[in-house]
Amino acid sequence: MLPHFFVIPHSAFDIIFPHVIKIPTRDFDLEKTLDSGQVFHWKNVGNGFVGAIGNLPVCLEQEEDVLKVRCGATPQPARQRRALPRVIARYFALDHPLAEIYNSFPNDPVMNTARDFCRGLRIIRQPKWECLATFICSSMKQVAHIRQISLALRKLFGQQRKISNQLVYSFPPAHRLAQASEKELRDCKLGYRWKNLRATARLVSSGQADLEAWSALSDTELGKHLCALPGVGPKVANCVMLFAYERLRAFPIDVWIERVLRRHYFSRRKRTTAQRLRQFTESYFGEHGGYAQQYLFHHARVASRIQRRARSDMR
Numbered sequence: 001m002l003p004h005f006f007v008i009p010h011s012a013f014d015i016i017f018p019h020v021i022k023i024p025t026r027d028f029d030l031e032k033t034l035d036s037g038q039v040f041h042w043k044n045v046g047n048g049f050v051g052a053i054g055n056l057p058v059c060l061e062q063e064e065d066v067l068k069v070r071c072g073a074t075p076q077p078a079r080q081r082r083a084l085p086r087v088i089a090r091y092f093a094l095d096h097p098l099a100e101i102y103n104s105f106p107n108d109p110v111m112n113t114a115r116d117f118c119r120g121l122r123i124i125r126q127p128k129w130e131c132l133a134t135f136i137c138s139s140m141k142q143v144a145h146i147r148q149i150s151l152a153l154r155k156l157f158g159q160q161r162k163i164s165n166q167l168v169y170s171f172p173p174a175h176r177l178a179q180a181s182e183k184e185l186r187d188c189k190l191g192y193r194w195k196n197l198r199a200t201a202r203l204v205s206s207g208q209a210d211l212e213a214w215s216a217l218s219d220t221e222l223g224k225h226l227c228a229l230p231g232v233g234p235k236v237a238n239c240v241m242l243f244a245y246e247r248l249r250a251f252p253i254d255v256w257i258e259r260v261l262r263r264h265y266f267s268r269r270k271r272t273t274a275q276r277l278r279q280f281t282e283s284y285f286g287e288h289g290g291y292a293q294q295y296l297f298h299h300a301r302v303a304s305r306i307q308r309r310a311r312s313d314m315r
Contacts, residue, residue: 023069036298041151050166051168054171094122121298223237236252238250265284
């Protein structure tokens with residue numbers, strides 16, 4: 001069990017969010033983890049972040065190897081306070097052996113650069129329904145747009161929570177979205193995705209798609225079950241397998257990753273099929289391919305962002 005204790009407020013974060021609990025960490029970067037395209041609802045507040053883990057409103061700030069945590073608008077019961085470090089540690093996968101994971105990465109210049117840039121980034125353990133629904137909404141959308149959709153769904157269908165002067169919203173349960181009207185979902189900027197989201201919500205809420213029971217399935221069977229859901233293809237299925245089911249071999253291939261693979265690993269081939277790319281990633285990146293993918297993905301996005309700013313400054 002991780003040690004925890006209350007601290008006397010001494011920073012701006014403590015003043016805004018009293019009753020802070022400190023959790024010691026190793027090899028963890030909060031900002032990189034939350035900015036890496038895994039989750040889309042965390043809000044930057046001062047030097048920290050505000051969001052929800054399931055229905056639990058949480059405020060977080062990192063100071064070197066210490067994660068400062070505040071939960072709720074009022075002091076929590078002692079039992080809940082004692083459980084909070086375990087909840088946070090599990091969500092951010094602080095038990096994942098990053099040194100071992102790094103050693104499993106392929107030794108090539110592209111992977112080495114991404115690893116060094118993304119050190120401390122961890123694969124979050126997300127609630128299954130929340131992860132599945134969010135990535136159904138992510139199809140053909142940029143991160144900024146996914147964040148807007150996530151917030152709209154949370155505001156309209158989720159539960160509002162308050163932490164000091166900050167409002168956060170839980171992600172709506174499947175049964176709530178299963179009952180939503182087309183207009184309500186379209187108002188959340190879902191576009192054509194509204195139909196897939198509601199159809200999948202109905203399967204989950206009825207028990208036809210038992211997301212918890214699917215945890216016992218093999219990677220192959222889990223992928224098949226996920227791909228049978230409306231709005232779920234290989235990319236979304238692999239995201240859900242990685243971020244919700246902790247299948248660390250899963251290697252989602254989206255536009256960013258396909259670009260990286262073709263540019264750096266298949267540059268001499270004019271034509272490379274999607275199947276060939278999948279086969280390559282499964283064999284080349286191995287048992288921690290999901291971590292490799294996330295590092296390549298985040299590094300590519302940030303590098304592109306920096307290049308865009310540099311070009312803009314030159315105009």
